[in-house]
Amino acid sequence: MIDPQxxxxxxxxxxxxxxxxxxxxxxxxxxxxxxxxxxxxxxFHGITHGGVVFSLADIAFAAAGNSHGQTAVxxxxxxxxxxxxxxxxxxxxxxxxxxxxxxxxLYEIVVTERxxxxxxxxxxxxxxxxxxxxxxxx
Amino acid sequence: MIDPQxxxxxxxxxxxxxxxxxxxxxxxxxxxxxxxxxxxxxxFHGITHGGVVFSLADIAFAAAGNSHGQTAVxxxxxxxxxxxxxxxxxxxxxxxxxxxxxxxxLYEIVVTERxxxxxxxxxxxxxxxxxxxxxxxx
Amino acid sequence: MIDPQxxxxxxxxxxxxxxxxxxxxxxxxxxxxxxxxxxxxxxFHGITHGGVVFSLADIAFAAAGNSHGQTAVxxxxxxxxxxxxxxxxxxxxxxxxxxxxxxxxLYEIVVTERxxxxxxxxxxxxxxxxxxxxxxxx
Amino acid sequence: MIDPQxxxxxxxxxxxxxxxxxxxxxxxxxxxxxxxxxxxxxxFHGITHGGVVFSLADIAFAAAGNSHGQTAVxxxxxxxxxxxxxxxxxxxxxxxxxxxxxxxxLYEIVVTERxxxxxxxxxxxxxxxxxxxxxxxx
Numbered sequence: 001m002i003d004p005q006x007x008x009x010x011x012x013x014x015x016x017x018x019x020x021x022x023x024x025x026x027x028x029x030x031x032x033x034x035x036x037x038x039x040x041x042x043x044f045h046g047i048t049h050g051g052v053v054f055s056l057a058d059i060a061f062a063a064a065g066n067s068h069g070q071t072a073v074x075x076x077x078x079x080x081x082x083x084x085x086x087x088x089x090x091x092x093x094x095x096x097x098x099x100x101x102x103x104x105x106l107y108e109i110v111v112t113e114r115x116x117x118x119x120x121x122x123x124x125x126x127x128x129x130x131x132x133x134x135x136x137x138x
Numbered sequence: 139m140i141d142p143q144x145x146x147x148x149x150x151x152x153x154x155x156x157x158x159x160x161x162x163x164x165x166x167x168x169x170x171x172x173x174x175x176x177x178x179x180x181x182f183h184g185i186t187h188g189g190v191v192f193s194l195a196d197i198a199f200a201a202a203g204n205s206h207g208q209t210a211v212x213x214x215x216x217x218x219x220x221x222x223x224x225x226x227x228x229x230x231x232x233x234x235x236x237x238x239x240x241x242x243x244l245y246e247i248v249v250t251e252r253x254x255x256x257x258x259x260x261x262x263x264x265x266x267x268x269x270x271x272x273x274x275x276x
Numbered sequence: 277m278i279d280p281q282x283x284x285x286x287x288x289x290x291x292x293x294x295x296x297x298x299x300x301x302x303x304x305x306x307x308x309x310x311x312x313x314x315x316x317x318x319x320f321h322g323i324t325h326g327g328v329v330f331s332l333a334d335i336a337f338a339a340a341g342n343s344h345g346q347t348a349v350x351x352x353x354x355x356x357x358x359x360x361x362x363x364x365x366x367x368x369x370x371x372x373x374x375x376x377x378x379x380x381x382l383y384e385i386v387v388t389e390r391x392x393x394x395x396x397x398x399x400x401x402x403x404x405x406x407x408x409x410x411x412x413x414x
Numbered sequence: 415m416i417d418p419q420x421x422x423x424x425x426x427x428x429x430x431x432x433x434x435x436x437x438x439x440x441x442x443x444x445x446x447x448x449x450x451x452x453x454x455x456x457x458f459h460g461i462t463h464g465g466v467v468f469s470l471a472d473i474a475f476a477a478a479g480n481s482h483g484q485t486a487v488x489x490x491x492x493x494x495x496x497x498x499x500x501x502x503x504x505x506x507x508x509x510x511x512x513x514x515x516x517x518x519x520l521y522e523i524v525v526t527e528r529x530x531x532x533x534x535x536x537x538x539x540x541x542x543x544x545x546x547x548x549x550x551x552x
Contacts (some may be wrong), residue, residue, distance in 0.1 A: 005294065015187035018178040040156040043200060048155035050200070051193025058189040062181060074188045075518060076490045076540055078216045078354035078400055080267045080382050082375040099358040099395050103517070104489060104542060106356050119375050122382065124354055124400045126490055126540070128518060141374060165505040214352045214402055216492035216538055218520050237496040237533050242351060242377070242404060244494050244536065257513050260520065262538045264352055264402070266380060268436055292428035294454040319476060321488025325429035326488045327472040338457060338464070347484040350464050354492045 006135030029097030031063035064095035069135030072127035090114040144273030167235030169201035202233035210265035228252040267272030282411030305373030306320035307339035340371035345411030366390040420549030443511030445477035476511035479541040483549030486541035504528040
């Protein structure tokens with residue numbers, strides 16, 4: 001179980017709120033976040049903008065990466081896009097810790113469409129862990 | 139010079155407009171886009187959200203990648219974050235074509251802070267070029 | 277099961293042979309390859325060279341990516357290194373297909389140490405699939 | 415100019431020697447390394463193996479990343495392949511420091527064919543800088 005003080009901080013994300021992202025679950029080293037695509041999230045081809053798909057994945061990544069109460073900042077994210085979606089799509093991002101070192105952590109984030117489970121994007125992402133703590137870690 | 143019909147389509151990007159991104163220049167294989175960070179673009183650490191920095195880079199990438207009038211979709215973007223910014227920062231993304239093949243294209247996108255020029259993030263990104271055309275290409 | 281003609285071609289890899297890599301298994305969309313690290317595979321820090329770890333992963337990636345008998349060439353590989361090894365380490369790379377489209381495919385490759393299973397590196401990698409065939413695909 | 419003690423260590427790379435790589439230049443934050451492709455460096459398609467191209471880039475990356483005399487280990491390398499080569503090709507990798515922080519550094523590595531200068535691959539790569547020193551840094 002995650003410390004409530006840590007969870008409260010992770011949920012206080014202005015951009016996640018502005019996008020309408022729903023932080024469904026946070027556990028140590030894990031999070032799941034969802035989003036319904038709106039018409040103002042499309043690109044000039046009329047499909048969901050890569051920036052929106054990435055943002056959803058990044059919100060899940062940040063929650064998982066900071067879930068130990070140690071300040072973690074993103075160093076690198078690699079995202080591969082596999083299938084396009086459009087307005088109304090219900091996207092779900094799940095972030096899982098693959099490796100946790102003293103100074104860095106590695107995460108895999110998978111974005112799927114809730115209905116049907118089609119893969120939309122997959123990420124491999126690294127955090128740098130500062131020697132700063134904002135909660136009672138796990 | 140870019141074909142006006144192509145440029146018009148590249149500028150009709152709902153998400154870029156919703157974010158307040160300013161598409162400053164589009165040339166064949168190149169684009170420059172800027173954004174002023176607002177308080178609702180911050181993460182729970184109080185710094186500019188990685189999703190916003192990526193989105194700015196991605197808007198520039200999409201404009202450069204589609205600047206030939208051939209439909210290009212993002213396959214992969216790798217982003218490395220080097221320095222944090224906060225509300226009020228004026229970010230500029232420049233996308234440059236590194237390689238253009240028949241079926242794929244490779245782009246480098248550099249995000250800097252306008253004042254001072256500090257590097258905020260750098261990307262290496264690949265498009266897949268469909269056999270579809272929406273303008274008179276170059 | 278994989279077509280024997282395809283498997284024979286995938287095994288005819290000069291560089292894999294020169295490195296001493298052992299292609300243990302190839303199935304449609306999957307492969308497993310192993311390697312014992314020798315002293316001439318170390319870097320100037322005395323640990324296994326990143327180029328060797330990548331090469332092992334890339335051999336597995338190429339086998340999985342070409343396992344359908346359609347010529348697939350690497351577009352992009354992202355590799356994250358998590359733990360160092362040294363001479364004598366027995367490394368195993370497993371490549372799994374995450375997504376298979378008409379023109380591209382996405383693969384995850386995980387490199388572990390056989391004894392103990394510690395994660396050494398993880399990759400996310402994209403192929404471009406040419407319209408060329410060298411065997412009876414699956 | 416680089417400290418001779420640092421340069422001597424960077425050149426003592428067993429795998430670079432085994433591959434026949436020629437470390438042509440090392441400066442603070444920069445290096446250039448070349449390699450002539452031999453028949454045992456080809457893959458089953460008969461083109462230069464991705465592992466060899468990566469290894470060349472990684473040798474240049476490691477030299478540039480460690481050129482300050484502070485131990486730097488690779489966290490992440492993203493490589494995009496743009497053009498194929500074959501036996502006899504003379505490949506050159508140049509690594510340049512894009513950002514140097516206290517704990518991490520970001521590098522761009524460009525691999526070209528010496529004759530003609532065609533782009534073969536491009537990388538974006540991150541090191542973690544340990545608090546260990548093996549020379550008088552710059």
